[in-house]
Each structure stands twice: as C-alpha cells, then as structure tokens.
Amino acid sequence: MRLLIDAGNTRVKWQLMDGSIRVLEGVGALDSDPFANLSDVGGKISRVAVSTVASEARRCELAEALSCYTPVPPCFYWSEVERAGLVNAYEDHEKMGADRWHAMYGAWTRHRGGFAVVDAGSAITIDYVGAGGKHLGGYILPGRRMMLRSLRNDAARIGFEDHRSDAGEPGASTTECVHHGLFWLWQSIADRIHHDCSAQAIGRVLVTGGDASGILAAGLEAEHLPDLVLQGLAAIDAEAVGRS
Ligand SMILES: Nc1ncnc2c1ncn2[C@@H]1O[C@H](COP(=O)(O)OP(=O)(O)OP(=O)(O)O)[C@@H](O)[C@H]1O
Ligand SMILES: CC(C)(CO)[C@@H](O)C(=O)NCCC(=O)O
Ligand SMILES: [K+]
Structure with missing residues (x-):
C-alpha cells in the first residue's frame, strides 16, 4: 500500500x-x-x-x-519545471512550494483546460493555469489564522473574541470589525479571482485547504477538492513507479 x-x-x-x-x-x-x-x-x-x-x-x-x-x-x-504539459511560470522552480505544484498537477490530471487553484491553508495561494497548461503565475497571501494572529499580536488594542463569521457588513465592535473584515476580504478575493478568470478565459476554479469552506461561503464559485495536493502527489508518484 x-x-x-x-x-x-x-x-x-x-x-x-x-x-x-x-x-x-x-x-x-x-x-x-x-x-x-x-x-x-x-x-x-x-x-x-x-x-x-x-x-x-x-x-x-x-x-x-x-x-x-x-x-x-x-x-x-518538489516543484518541477514541467510535467505532462503543465509548465511552471517560475524562473526558479525550486522556490515554488511543493504543495502549489502538486495541487496544480492534481487539477491538470482532472481538467486539461484552464483553471485556477486556490489553496486556503496556513497561507492562501492562488495560481492560474491557461488552457494549454502554461502556469500564468499566482499570489501568496496570509491565511485566516495568520491574519488573526498578526492582528492579535502586533497591535496593542485590538482585543477580540474567537468566532467565525459569515457576515461582511461594517462591524460595530472590535470583534465584529475583525471577523467581518476577514469575511469582507475573502469576498473581495473571491470577486477578484472571478474577475481574473474571466479576463484570462479561465472557466474553472478548484479550491482546497483548511479554510476552503470559508472562501466558498464568501462567494467563491469553485469545486471543493480537500485532497487536491495528495491527488497531484499520487499521480506524480505513480508516474515515478511506472518509469522505474
Ligand atoms: N483543526 C484545525 N487546525 C488548524 N487549522 C484549522 C483547523 N480547521 C480549520 N483550520 C483552518 O485551516 C487553515 C490551515 O489550513 P491547512 O490545514 O490546509 O494548512 P496547511 O496545509 O498546514 O498549510 P500550508 O500548506 O498553507 O502551510 C487555518 O488558517 C485554519 O483557519
Ligand atoms: C505559500 C505556502 C506556504 C503555501 O502552503 C507554500 O507554498 C510555500 O512555502 N511556498 C514557498 C514560496 C513560493 O511558493 O513561492
Ligand atoms: K496546503
């Protein structure tokens, strides 16, 4: 096994x-x-x-x-320059997180058309792949826990309760301002991804990571694949076995 x-x-x-x-x-x-x-x-x-x-x-x-x-x-x-037609945009491919490459490859094995991969983990990554398999580049943002931790630790007077909120209207307490702010940011991220996808004729978004459900709740229109990184890894490992 x-x-x-x-x-x-x-x-x-x-x-x-x-x-x-x-x-x-x-x-x-x-x-x-x-x-x-x-x-x-x-x-x-x-x-x-x-x-x-x-x-x-x-x-x-x-x-x-x-x-x-x-x-x-x-x-x-690790990340690679190219695999089965999927081509990394990084000049220095070794600098790309292995999870991003494996999630993109997992997506590539499922859909040979263009797609965006959103991984809402400790950090949030967004990667765009064109229809021909060319990685068009991506974004790295702090994830939910990282953002909350930095607000809590790096500002003396932002004291707030822990609670997940799916409300994005302006808050009327520190706790609301922080949690609504996070949701509002996720809504903006979702809108921005939809905008980028239509500008680049990308028709599909795949989402993974511990906070995928939060980003979906904020309006991201995407297929949720919790084990996308493992799917890509499985395909690559199977190809390595096939070659040996
Ligand atoms: N039980 C949990 N423990 C930790 N984080 C959780 C848990 N449940 C949900 N999360 C959320 O998942 C996020 C972490 O996601 P995930 O577990 O996918 O990260 P990761 O794969 O370790 O991170 P990365 O690959 O980005 O380094 C946190 O921001 C947190 O809000
Ligand atoms: C951005 C994370 C932390 C997301 O898990 C990971 O992919 C990573 O450590 N990346 C290295 C930097 C890069 O991908 O350019
Ligand atoms: K991850």
Missing part, C-alpha cells in the same frame, strides 16, 4: 491507498503523532510519497516520525 503525505505549515494530512482505494486517512500537527493510526498497518506500506512546505528541520522530524511506523524511506517530491 502507498502512504501519501501533505505536510503543511500547520498540519500533516495523509492517506493510505490500496491502489486507488483510500484505506485510512489522518490529519494532525506533527507534534501530536499524526500517524498513530498507522500502527496496525505499517507493515503493509510499500511506498511513502511526501509533499512538504515545512522547514528542513520539520522535514527531518517527519521522516523520523514515519520511521516508527514503516522502514520504507519516504520519497520527497
């Missing part, structure tokens, strides 16, 4: 696959033993494929944590 891992800055998501069947899955912070559910099945793992954007120290910790469950060395996959 194949273990697929998407290690973000906040959480590690994994799926254990038997061919195309998902046998087990898990999510959690690296410090909280996210692989605990693998203890009974570790012996059946024959391949481990990883997409990570965490630090090099965290990457080593991940390999260490995995070694408690399987002796199979993990294969780390």
Whole structure:
C-alpha cells in the first residue's frame, strides 16, 4: 500500500491507498503523532510519497516520525519545471512550494483546460493555469489564522473574541470589525479571482485547504477538492513507479 503525505505549515494530512482505494486517512500537527493510526498497518506500506512546505528541520522530524511506523524511506517530491504539459511560470522552480505544484498537477490530471487553484491553508495561494497548461503565475497571501494572529499580536488594542463569521457588513465592535473584515476580504478575493478568470478565459476554479469552506461561503464559485495536493502527489508518484 502507498502512504501519501501533505505536510503543511500547520498540519500533516495523509492517506493510505490500496491502489486507488483510500484505506485510512489522518490529519494532525506533527507534534501530536499524526500517524498513530498507522500502527496496525505499517507493515503493509510499500511506498511513502511526501509533499512538504515545512522547514528542513520539520522535514527531518517527519521522516523520523514515519520511521516508527514503516522502514520504507519516504520519497520527497518538489516543484518541477514541467510535467505532462503543465509548465511552471517560475524562473526558479525550486522556490515554488511543493504543495502549489502538486495541487496544480492534481487539477491538470482532472481538467486539461484552464483553471485556477486556490489553496486556503496556513497561507492562501492562488495560481492560474491557461488552457494549454502554461502556469500564468499566482499570489501568496496570509491565511485566516495568520491574519488573526498578526492582528492579535502586533497591535496593542485590538482585543477580540474567537468566532467565525459569515457576515461582511461594517462591524460595530472590535470583534465584529475583525471577523467581518476577514469575511469582507475573502469576498473581495473571491470577486477578484472571478474577475481574473474571466479576463484570462479561465472557466474553472478548484479550491482546497483548511479554510476552503470559508472562501466558498464568501462567494467563491469553485469545486471543493480537500485532497487536491495528495491527488497531484499520487499521480506524480505513480508516474515515478511506472518509469522505474
Ligand atoms: N483543526 C484545525 N487546525 C488548524 N487549522 C484549522 C483547523 N480547521 C480549520 N483550520 C483552518 O485551516 C487553515 C490551515 O489550513 P491547512 O490545514 O490546509 O494548512 P496547511 O496545509 O498546514 O498549510 P500550508 O500548506 O498553507 O502551510 C487555518 O488558517 C485554519 O483557519
Ligand atoms: C505559500 C505556502 C506556504 C503555501 O502552503 C507554500 O507554498 C510555500 O512555502 N511556498 C514557498 C514560496 C513560493 O511558493 O513561492
Ligand atoms: K496546503
């Protein structure tokens, strides 16, 4: 069986696959033993494929944590210049987060037309791909928790309660101003993505990441694929096996 891992800055998501069947899955912070559910099945793992954007120290910790469950060395996959007609816009492709490349490739294996990929994770990324597979570039923005954390930590008098709001009208308290402001920003992001897509004749938007439902609630018209990064990673790992 194949273990697929998407290690973000906040959480590690994994799926254990038997061919195309998902046998087990898990999510959690690296410090909280996210692989605990693998203890009974570790012996059946024959391949481990990883997409990570965490630090090099965290990457080593991940390999260490995995070694408690399987002796199979993990294969780390990174951003590429090109794959099967999908072409990276970055001059220095190694600088692009592996999750962005793997999400775009996951989208490319599903839709050979143009698309936008929105990953609302610790950071929000937006990437545009034209109909011929050319990556047109993208955006990196702070994610929900990052924005709230910076408001809380970097300003002395912005004290607010935790609560998720799907209201975007002007607020009448600090808590409302912060949470409505976040939703209003997401509405603007959704509008802007729709605008960019029509300007570039891109007909499809795919969304993934822990805050995908929030961006959808703010009006983004998109297909929600929570495991898009893992789908791209799975396709790339299968191609690597096919070649060896
Ligand atoms: N249980 C949870 N723990 C942490 N974040 C959560 C949780 N549920 C939803 N979220 C939201 O998901 C976002 C993090 O998304 P996700 O887990 O996809 O990030 P990630 O893959 O670790 O990040 P990245 O790939 O951007 O580094 C946070 O901004 C937060 O608002
Ligand atoms: C932007 C994030 C954090 C999103 O997970 C990740 O893709 C990353 O660390 N990227 C590196 C910078 C870049 O993609 O240009
Ligand atoms: K991610």
